[in-house]
Amino acid sequence: MSKEKSPTNIARAELPIDRAKERFGDVHRKLGEAWDLLRVGRQRAEEAQRAAASRRSSDATRAPALDNPRAVR
Amino acid sequence: MGVQAFFNDDAHEYLDTARGLSEADKRYVAEQIAKDDTRLANIMAQHYGDTVAQITARLDSVLRTCDAGEENIDADIEAYQNGELSEEEFGNRLAEYSRDLNNLRPVVESAKSSEERAWSEVSVTPGQYQRQVAKRFPALFANGRNLVRLPTLDDD
Numbered sequence: 001m002s003k004e005k006s007p008t009n010i011a012r013a014e015l016p017i018d019r020a021k022e023r024f025g026d027v028h029r030k031l032g033e034a035w036d037l038l039r040v041g042r043q044r045a046e047e048a049q050r051a052a053a054s055r056r057s058s059d060a061t062r063a064p065a066l067d068n069p070r071a072v073r
Numbered sequence: 074m075g076v077q078a079f080f081n082d083d084a085h086e087y088l089d090t091a092r093g094l095s096e097a098d099k100r101y102v103a104e105q106i107a108k109d110d111t112r113l114a115n116i117m118a119q120h121y122g123d124t125v126a127q128i129t130a131r132l133d134s135v136l137r138t139c140d141a142g143e144e145n146i147d148a149d150i151e152a153y154q155n156g157e158l159s160e161e162e163f164g165n166r167l168a169e170y171s172r173d174l175n176n177l178r179p180v181v182e183s184a185k186s187s188e189e190r191a192w193s194e195v196s197v198t199p200g201q202y203q204r205q206v207a208k209r210f211p212a213l214f215a216n217g218r219n220l221v222r223l224p225t226l227d228d229d
Contacts, residue, residue, distance in 0.1 A: 006196040007198050010118050016133075016136065017132065020184065026139065027146070027174060037153065038160065041160055041163075
């Protein structure tokens with residue numbers, strides 16, 4: 001296809017606008033994925049922390065039993 | 074003496090409608106008009122070329138930044154997954170990337186309309202271009218060239 005020309009014969013430029021939009025979109029998507037990854041990582045870390053806290057708390061309640069394995073009163 | 078803008082398209086109209094001009098005069102006027110057409114066409118080409126060069130440079134910068142940014146994000150994702158980057162470090166880096174990307178957004182979003190505006194400004198005849206410039210910059214234009222002094226009744 002021939003280039004569009006102005007009445008004074010200026011050729012219309014073909015700029016890499018679509019390419020720039022596409023690459024911008026690629027990086028935007030990639031960054032979104034990275035944020036998702038961080039979110040999941042944070043959730044897992046919080047869950048692990050909660051689980052650890054819960055374990056500590058149940059260990060504390062079980063401690064007397066461990067000290068007295070035969071449950072002698 | 075009154076001052077009135079005499080535009081390129083006025084000259085064309087004059088040549089097309091003037092009566093009583095000798096062939097030699099017509100040739101002379103046509104030559105002068107052709108020179109003015111060329112002068113304005115060069116200005117228009119430069120106007121559009123400058124704008125296109127500016128937009129192209131910005132888009133090239135977007136493409137370079139995106140290429141580098143994508144590589145950096147990939148590397149950081151890998152480092153985070155391998156435990157080489159803490160959550161805080163990873164989060165800080167992602168925040169920086171997001172800021173940079175937001176700075177690029179206006180360049181990407183305005184490129185098309187900037188080019189279209191520049192194209193519409195030069196995709197006209199030299200006379201129309203000259204009138205647009207006069208309309209946009211009336212003071213600068215009136216104090217510049219492209220004026221002819223015409224005798225008026227006040228001059229008597």
